[in-house]
Amino acid sequence: MTSERMDTIWEAHLDEATASVDYPATPDLGRSVLAELSRAASPRPARGWSPRFALAAAIALVVLVATIAIPSTRTAVGEFFGLVEGERIEVLPTPPPGVLPTPLSTAAPIASFGSPFTLAEVTRAIGFEPTLPNDESPRAVYLVDYEGVTVAVLQYDDFDLWQTRETDYGYFAKGVPVTNVLETPQVNGQFGYWISGGSYVVRFINSDGDEVIGSQRTIDRNVLIWRSASNTFYRLETSLPLEETVTIGARLP
Amino acid sequence: MDDDAAIAAVRNGDAEAYAAVVERHQQIAFRTAYLIVRDADLAEDVAQEGFIRAYRQLARFRLGEPFRPWLLRIVNNLALNEVRARGRRRGLFDRILPTREMATPGPAREVEQNERQHDLLEAIGQLGHDDQVVLYLRHFLDLPEREIAEAIGKRPGTVKSRLSRARQRLRTIVEANYPSLIPADLLREVADD
Numbered sequence: 073m074t075s076e077r078m079d080t081i082w083e084a085h086l087d088e089a090t091a092s093v094d095y096p097a098t099p100d101l102g103r104s105v106l107a108e109l110s111r112a113a114s115p116r117p118a119r120g121w122s123p124r125f126a127l128a129a130a131i132a133l134v135v136l137v138a139t140i141a142i143p144s145t146r147t148a149v150g151e152f153f154g155l156v157e158g159e160r161i162e163v164l165p166t167p168p169p170g171v172l173p174t175p176l177s178t179a180a181p182i183a184s185f186g187s188p189f190t191l192a193e194v195t196r197a198i199g200f201e202p203t204l205p206n207d208e209s210p211r212a213v214y215l216v217d218y219e220g221v222t223v224a225v226l227q228y229d230d231f232d233l234w235q236t237r238e239t240d241y242g243y244f245a246k247g248v249p250v251t252n253v254l255e256t257p258q259v260n261g262q263f264g265y266w267i268s269g270g271s272y273v274v275r276f277i278n279s280d281g282d283e284v285i286g287s288q289r290t291i292d293r294n295v296l297i298w299r300s301a302s303n304t305f306y307r308l309e310t311s312l313p314l315e316e317t318v319t320i321g322a323r324l325p
Numbered sequence: 326m327d328d329d330a331a332i333a334a335v336r337n338g339d340a341e342a343y344a345a346v347v348e349r350h351q352q353i354a355f356r357t358a359y360l361i362v363r364d365a366d367l368a369e370d371v372a373q374e375g376f377i378r379a380y381r382q383l384a385r386f387r388l389g390e391p392f393r394p395w396l397l398r399i400v401n402n403l404a405l406n407e408v409r410a411r412g413r414r415r416g417l418f419d420r421i422l423p424t425r426e427m428a429t430p431g432p433a434r435e436v437e438q439n440e441r442q443h444d445l446l447e448a449i450g451q452l453g454h455d456d457q458v459v460l461y462l463r464h465f466l467d468l469p470e471r472e473i474a475e476a477i478g479k480r481p482g483t484v485k486s487r488l489s490r491a492r493q494r495l496r497t498i499v500e501a502n503y504p505s506l507i508p509a510d511l512l513r514e515v516a517d518d
Contacts, residue, residue, distance in 0.1 A: 090465045
């Protein structure tokens with residue numbers, strides 16, 4: 073018997089076997105979807121925020137107010153809040169005259185917080201095949217875990233490419249000094265963030281609004297962040313300039 | 326009102342017109358989510374969230390293109406995120422419907438059918454997520470390959486080869502662990518070989 077014929081029989085069998093699956097009754101979603109959209113459009117009722125989340129929100133508000141008072145960063149703040157799902161950027165206020173900003177810790181290599189794996193292992197862990205930006209295999213592949221939110225990091229000579237589809241359960245929060253350059257380039261038609269011009273801090277905040285312990289680190293390279301049309305969250309960390317980085321990003325679906 | 330007309334109306338400010346779109350696609354959205362998350366309540370949440378996200382991204386939707394695969398891409402990703410985030414990898418089938426325990430007692434043939442469904446879903450659950458999704462879309466939900474391609478963001482040629490590999494891997498699992506699922510004509514053909 074040819075393999076093709078066996079495949080045909082198996083395919084037909086699957087068609088037959090799956091035709092009579094019993095599904096639960098489909099709920100009427102029309103009303104609930106419209107109600108939810110309408111609720112989202114109207115002012116939100118008071119919520120029982122956790123004390124830590126309320127504190128974080130209050131700090132963010134103070135930062136926002138302080139930053140808006142600085143004309144040079146006003147536009148940046150307006151543009152940078154909530155542009156990419158899974159990413160939030162706070163522009164840090166300028167310290168008062170005579171006060172030096174707290175120095176940032178040294179940027180740590182990925183091997184100090186991620187675990188090396190093979191590409192196949194990473195594929196199994198994140199549930200999809202990581203996209204390669206070119207024909208070259210990455211020099212190394214890492215997994216970084218933020219309380220169950222798993223991110224693949226492909227390391228190349230010129231850049232590290234982060235990717236995940238799990239940012240529904242938290243987000244990356246960045247504290248960026250006003251001296252950094254913040255831009256919003258497009259990658260394949262999707263808006264993203266480009267951060268350059270100096271070091272800054274990133275933390276991962278879980279869905280309860282709490283910082284994931286051990287997630288804070290300093291970044292000292294340029295970063296391009298965007299979410300693709302296929303709902304993959306990408307982050308390219310590199311010393312390359314913006315144009316070259318966008319060109320690399322544009323190769324990713 | 327077809328999808329394009331409804332979406333155009335929504336873009337012009339008639340949010341209520343979206344109800345027609347939801348009603349038309351809610352069954353496939355819910356079933357897609359259900360097959361992936363294997364829990365009716367969770368599938369309802371995922372499908373609802375899928376429609377809400379699609380609504381918020383309607384400005385990006387190109388009129389004239391089919392809405393269904395575009396929606397299913399969102400639902401697929403949400404459902405897979407849900408599964409992964411909850412650490413529910415493979416082999417978690419205690420909430421599959423119908424399960425052996427939950428199946429309503431009935432004629433012997435019906436019980437046997439329920440068991441076969443259970444085993445088949447269990448076998449598919451041992452595949453990688455990408456394999457599972459293409460099998461659900463093609464065999465359970467009967468989507469044509471071009472719509473599957475749109476729903477998973479791949480080219481139609483890739484879908485064809487991915488489906489073929491997924492079926493092959495499923496057959497290997499079935500032959501090793503669920504021999505009762507092997508169709509009789511396939512057994513006969515092998516025996517004749």
